[in-house]
Amino acid sequence: MNAAARHLAQQQLWEGKLTVFVISPRMVGLLALVTLVLASAFGIIYERNQYRSLVSNLQGYQSQHYNLHVEAQQLLLEQTTWASQARIQHVAQHALHMVPPKSEQIVLVSE
Amino acid sequence: MRLRTVVYQERWRYYAIFFFLLTIFIVLGMRVVQLMVVDKQFLQKQGNARSLRVLTLPASRGMITDRNGYPLAISSPVDSVWVNPKEFDFQNPHIFSLAAVLGESQDHLLQHIRENSHREFIYLKRHINPKFAEQVKTLNLPGVNLQKEYRRYYPESEVMAHVIGFTDIDEHGQEGMELRYDDFLKGQSGKQKVIKDRMGHTIEVIDTIQPAIAGQDLVLSIDRRVQYLAYRTLKNTVTKSHAASGSMVILDVKTGEIIAMVNQPSYNPNSRSKNQVDHYRNRAVTDLFEPGSTIKGLSVANVLENSDLNADSTIDTSPGWIALNGHVVDDHKNNGVMTLTRVLQRSSNVGMTKFTLLLPPESLWQTLHKLGFGEKTTVNFPGEVAGHLAAQRIWSPFTLATLSFGYGVSASTLQLAQAYGVIAAGGIKRDVSLTKLDKINAGTRVIKASTAQQALAMLETVVGKGGTGTRAQIKGYRVAGKTGTVRKITEKGYDNHHHLGIFVGAVPANDPRFVAAVVIDDPTVGSYYGGIVAAPVFAKVMAGTLRLLSIPSSGERS
Numbered sequence: 001m002n003a004a005a006r007h008l009a010q011q012q013l014w015e016g017k018l019t020v021f022v023i024s025p026r027m028v029g030l031l032a033l034v035t036l037v038l039a040s041a042f043g044i045i046y047e048r049n050q051y052r053s054l055v056s057n058l059q060g061y062q063s064q065h066y067n068l069h070v071e072a073q074q075l076l077l078e079q080t081t082w083a084s085q086a087r088i089q090h091v092a093q094h095a096l097h098m099v100p101p102k103s104e105q106i107v108l109v110s111e
Numbered sequence: 112m113r114l115r116t117v118v119y120q121e122r123w124r125y126y127a128i129f130f131f132l133l134t135i136f137i138v139l140g141m142r143v144v145q146l147m148v149v150d151k152q153f154l155q156k157q158g159n160a161r162s163l164r165v166l167t168l169p170a171s172r173g174m175i176t177d178r179n180g181y182p183l184a185i186s187s188p189v190d191s192v193w194v195n196p197k198e199f200d201f202q203n204p205h206i207f208s209l210a211a212v213l214g215e216s217q218d219h220l221l222q223h224i225r226e227n228s229h230r231e232f233i234y235l236k237r238h239i240n241p242k243f244a245e246q247v248k249t250l251n252l253p254g255v256n257l258q259k260e261y262r263r264y265y266p267e268s269e270v271m272a273h274v275i276g277f278t279d280i281d282e283h284g285q286e287g288m289e290l291r292y293d294d295f296l297k298g299q300s301g302k303q304k305v306i307k308d309r310m311g312h313t314i315e316v317i318d319t320i321q322p323a324i325a326g327q328d329l330v331l332s333i334d335r336r337v338q339y340l341a342y343r344t345l346k347n348t349v350t351k352s353h354a355a356s357g358s359m360v361i362l363d364v365k366t367g368e369i370i371a372m373v374n375q376p377s378y379n380p381n382s383r384s385k386n387q388v389d390h391y392r393n394r395a396v397t398d399l400f401e402p403g404s405t406i407k408g409l410s411v412a413n414v415l416e417n418s419d420l421n422a423d424s425t426i427d428t429s430p431g432w433i434a435l436n437g438h439v440v441d442d443h444k445n446n447g448v449m450t451l452t453r454v455l456q457r458s459s460n461v462g463m464t465k466f467t468l469l470l471p472p473e474s475l476w477q478t479l480h481k482l483g484f485g486e487k488t489t490v491n492f493p494g495e496v497a498g499h500l501a502a503q504r505i506w507s508p509f510t511l512a513t514l515s516f517g518y519g520v521s522a523s524t525l526q527l528a529q530a531y532g533v534i535a536a537g538g539i540k541r542d543v544s545l546t547k548l549d550k551i552n553a554g555t556r557v558i559k560a561s562t563a564q565q566a567l568a569m570l571e572t573v574v575g576k577g578g579t580g581t582r583a584q585i586k587g588y589r590v591a592g593k594t595g596t597v598r599k600i601t602e603k604g605y606d607n608h609h610h611l612g613i614f615v616g617a618v619p620a621n622d623p624r625f626v627a628a629v630v631i632d633d634p635t636v637g638s639y640y641g642g643i644v645a646a647p648v649f650a651k652v653m654a655g656t657l658r659l660l661s662i663p664s665s666g667e668r669s
Contacts, residue, residue: 008382051312051315052315055313055314055315055316056312056313056314059312059313066188066259069171069188070187070188070241072189073185073186073188074187074241075302076182076185077185077187077264077266080181080182080185080267081266081268083266084266084267084268085267085270085335085336086267086268089339089343091298103586106586106587108586108587108664
């Protein structure tokens with residue numbers, strides 16, 4: 001390829017006039033390859049960029065997921081602590097003054 | 112050809128440029144070779160060290176829930192603060208704030224770091240609240256880092272402590288179900304190779320070496336409401352009677368699941384340092400006792416199973432005692448002629464002995480063995496004991512007699528409940544389970560249905576009028592059960608001052624759903640009789656259980 005290019009260039013230099021490019025099939029093939037190479041190069045650049053921004057997004061979501069997980073576990077812990085049997089008993093007895101009915105107070109209704 | 116001539120004439124310029132460029136290319140090429148081949152390893156390593164990181168992906172431990180999915184053990188994310196003393200700046204003005212956040216004195220903190228200055232990793236404080244962790248993060252001290260970890264919390268605290276057990280600070284199961292199902296509960300932390308940029312952000316995931324697998328949730332067969340009721344009632348009784356300890360087990364007869372398993376004394380698994388190690392034991396499965404009179408319900412089943420005798424067969428127990436191999440077996444008084452039912456109802460040692468001696472001597476051992484004595488249960492709880500049920504080559508009448516009323520055999524509370532569970536289930540033995548079962552275990556028949564049925568009817572008379580277990584009656588339900596009062600063994604033989612009060616029974620007696628065993632160890636205030644100290648615990652807890660689990664009333668037996 002170098003030889004061909006040189007040849008063309010020298011022709012122009014020393015003949016002192018521009019030659020019209022001859023659109024030979026070889027030339028077409030060459031241009032197509034160059035275009036493809038460039039396209040794939042830019043494609044890779046784009047993909048890499050895309051990948052990195054996606055990874056960074058994913059990271060954001062993962063940390064969000066973790067934070068939500070932390071919050072969920074803490075809320076669960078809070079819920080279970082508030083709803084522990086010992087506390088229910090305490091509130092029923094001391095705050096609401098509830099008492100279990102005595103056996104005389106229970107009436108059994110048979111079906 | 113003019114062109115050719117021109118080119119030819121200017122050839123030296125062509126070569127000059129050519130060699131100049133060639134030299135540049137060669138120099139560049141050599142440099143490339145040097146970097147790519149000669150220094151490759153070194154450079155690759157340096158590059159990787161600056162950007163490649165292997166991240167540990169933490170996996171959380173599964174929850175433990177009760178049979179209705181209510182959480183009983185939760186892993187909550189917390190942070191641990193660690194420091195690299197080699198990177199730590201002792202002159203930093205914010206050290207004071209760090210000490211304040213961690214709740215320690217500055218001097219103590221600095222001393223701790225100085226003492227470990229040869230290391231690269233020491234914990235400053237483990238398991239701190241994420242709020243404080245955030246504050247530590249904002250201080251941004253060099254060498255001070257955070258590590259994400261999990262901490263185990265037990266919301267029901269001492270009520271569930273014995274069954275669930277606990278984990279150590281690194282979340283490895285140490286006791287109870289946490290230990291038994293450690294592999295099932297624990298997740299597997301993953302590893303991921305990533306490229307990080309200068310700021311510490313991950314920019315590329317190279318490879319997930321091992322994905323993080325979260326631990327699975329374990330669903331217990333325990334119903335936390337029943338468990339709480341049992342715990343509170345047992346605790347009351349143990350406290351009031353100044354007993355040394357107590358245990359209670361409630362079994363679901365139809366499935367073999369353990370609905371509740373409680374012990375006294377207990378401990379708080381959330382802050383263990385102050386607790387006595389002795390309290391960690393799940394006595395219901397780890398502690399053995401001689402079941403005493405409670406065995407009689409099973410001895411009676413053995414009589415019915417292995418002879419033509421029935422509930423109304425009679426035997427003369429006069430004069431209230433019997434001599435065997437130079438030992439005396441006696442009742443509190445002379446009961447005269449008794450039916451088999453009456454022997455059970457009045458808990459007559461002499462009657463039980465005489466009936467048992469009518470049978471082939473090895474039959475009692477076989478029956479008790481079939482009912483699960485002398486063998487570990489299928490729960491396979493850490494520290495579980497098998498108990499003792501020694502087979503004799505030749506059964507002396509006295510050994511056989513003592514076995515028939517529950518001495519010379521030892522069992523755990525769970526085993527006692529399991530054996531009565533067989534009677535209550537109509538002779539079918541189901542594997543007991545501490546985890547909720549997906550499908551009901553069909554079980555295996557170990558005694559005849561008619562035997563179990565008759566034994567159950569006789570056990571009902573024990574709780575009925577004139578029996579020893581009247582205090583186990585529950586309004587609106589029929590109850591079958593057996594009391595037991597056992598003298599404890601000490602180094603000097605049987606002790607007349609230390610007793611066990613036991614009650615084991617099934618409700619509702621017409622179609623048993625639950626079997627419960629209560630053992631009160633060494634009650635010293637008030638009565639020590641099983642019928643007086645243990646039976647009321649049974650009645651109170653089971654009345655609540657029947658109500659909580661909506662078992663329709665069966666009507667009292669007149």
